[in-house]
Amino acid sequence: MLIRIILVLLYILISNMLMSQSLSINYTESRVEINSTHLQPPQTAGADYAASIPMDQGAFVSVQDVRSSTNWCLFAYHTEPLQGSAALKIIPDIASVPPENIGVNTPTDLLLQRQPQPLFSGTGPLDQLFLSFTLEHAHVSQNAKTAPVYILYQLVEGGCPPGP
Amino acid sequence: MIRRFYSLQIALFYCVNCSSQILWSEQSTHFDLHFEPIALIAVSQQEIQLAPPVTTAAGSPALTDSLSTSFHLRYTISPVHPIARLVHTALLPAGLTSRWHTAPFLPKSGTCTLAPSATHNGTNQFLTAAIHGHSGTAPQDGIPLTLHIALSRTQYQYLDANLHLLNLTYQCL
Numbered sequence: 001m002l003i004r005i006i007l008v009l010l011y012i013l014i015s016n017m018l019m020s021q022s023l024s025i026n027y028t029e030s031r032v033e034i035n036s037t038h039l040q041p042p043q044t045a046g047a048d049y050a051a052s053i054p055m056d057q058g059a060f061v062s063v064q065d066v067r068s069s070t071n072w073c074l075f076a077y078h079t080e081p082l083q084g085s086a087a088l089k090i091i092p093d094i095a096s097v098p099p100e101n102i103g104v105n106t107p108t109d110l111l112l113q114r115q116p117q118p119l120f121s122g123t124g125p126l127d128q129l130f131l132s133f134t135l136e137h138a139h140v141s142q143n144a145k146t147a148p149v150y151i152l153y154q155l156v157e158g159g160c161p162p163g164p
Numbered sequence: 165m166i167r168r169f170y171s172l173q174i175a176l177f178y179c180v181n182c183s184s185q186i187l188w189s190e191q192s193t194h195f196d197l198h199f200e201p202i203a204l205i206a207v208s209q210q211e212i213q214l215a216p217p218v219t220t221a222a223g224s225p226a227l228t229d230s231l232s233t234s235f236h237l238r239y240t241i242s243p244v245h246p247i248a249r250l251v252h253t254a255l256l257p258a259g260l261t262s263r264w265h266t267a268p269f270l271p272k273s274g275t276c277t278l279a280p281s282a283t284h285n286g287t288n289q290f291l292t293a294a295i296h297g298h299s300g301t302a303p304q305d306g307i308p309l310t311l312h313i314a315l316s317r318t319q320y321q322y323l324d325a326n327l328h329l330l331n332l333t334y335q336c337l
Contacts, residue, residue: 021188027195035200057195072188082197135197146198153193157186 021065021072023155028058034135034143049143052089053135061120061129063155068124071103073160075116079150084142088112088149089134092120096130105160111136112151118160119153 032055036042040050066072076090091109094102103121110119120129 023189023191025191025193027193029195031196031198033198033200059193079192138199143199146196148194149197150192150194152190154190155188157188 021063021155023074023153024060024062024064025153026060026062028060029056032057032133034138039140048140049135049138051137053138055133055135057133059131059133061126061131061153063122063126066125070124070157071159072122073103073118073156073158074120074122075154075156076110076112076119077114077116077152078112079114079152080148081114082138082149083144083147084139086138086143087136088151089136090119091132091134093130093132096128097122097126100124101126103159105162107160107163116152116154118163121160 034049034053034055038049038053040048061074063072063074078088082088089109089111092106094106101122101124103123105118106121107118110117119131122129
């Protein structure tokens with residue numbers, strides 16, 4: 001009997017381990033440039049950056065090895081803040097994936113913070129969800145040179161929690 | 165005993181399968197966000213008329229006269245390093261000595277400031293720092309500039325109207 005119990009436990013553990021869900025994030029650009037065309041008004045003496053700058057950056061998200069009826073939530077956060085008061089906003093393009101792959105409580109956008117926040121609520125495997133990015137509240141006096149942007153994405157079982 | 169094992173098994177099953185906060189996978193990513201240096205080269209070069217004018221006909225020569233003026237700059241954009249400095253150059257008429265300074269300057273928009281009051285360094289130049297936020301070709305409203313020109317009595321007596329013109333140039337290093 002003890003052996004049978006151990007075997008059942010092993011089966012449970014192994015069956016969960018075999019379903020190793022995979023998450024893939026691929027950026028379209030490895031480097032994004034902000035220049036004087038992003039001033040508001042552009043190319044104008046004394047002007048500051050626009051409050052919200054659409055970035056020439058995108059990302060494709062793929063989630064594989066997930067059962068078709070399983071709900072999941074994609075979280076994102078950055079491990080190091082941007083310079084000054086600048087922040088990064090991620091906008092999931094829900095039109096880029098089939099409606100049946102979109103779960104409940106999918107946010108319209110996510111202002112990256114230091115803690116994980118829900119970005120997309122999905123159901124089943126997903127291929128090529130497109131993310132776009134905007135730079136918020138950048139200032140000429142605070143943002144200069146090259147700054148690496150570190151973003152950590154987490155794939156979590158279950159749907160996203162309801163937004164505020 | 166066996167019943168306890170079954171209970172433990174069921175609890176373990178629910179723990180593994182029914183939690184809604186199981187982290188399946190995570191991916192660390194990064195890309196570079198590059199801010200091109202935004203600074204200016206001020207190419208304005210103009211002669212300015214000092215106000216109030218200094219005249220030799222006043223009959224009461226002052227050894228030191230305080231003059232103030234402002235002028236317009238026109239900027240051209242150029243990628244320069246972010247800690248660019250703005251060089252003020254004043255070419256005084258030959259034979260004159262001067263000391264001068266600018267007041268802190270804040271444009272109507274943007275974040276450009278001239279350095280706090282600077283004193284002429286004896287080579288007709290002084291520097292500003294923290295040049296940010298200026299680009300394009302729009303004219304910037306006048307920069308308040310105060311000149312204190314020290315004239316010797318001899319110099320003052322030989323001063324004529326043409327000497328009231330100072331040639332100022334601004335350029336970004």
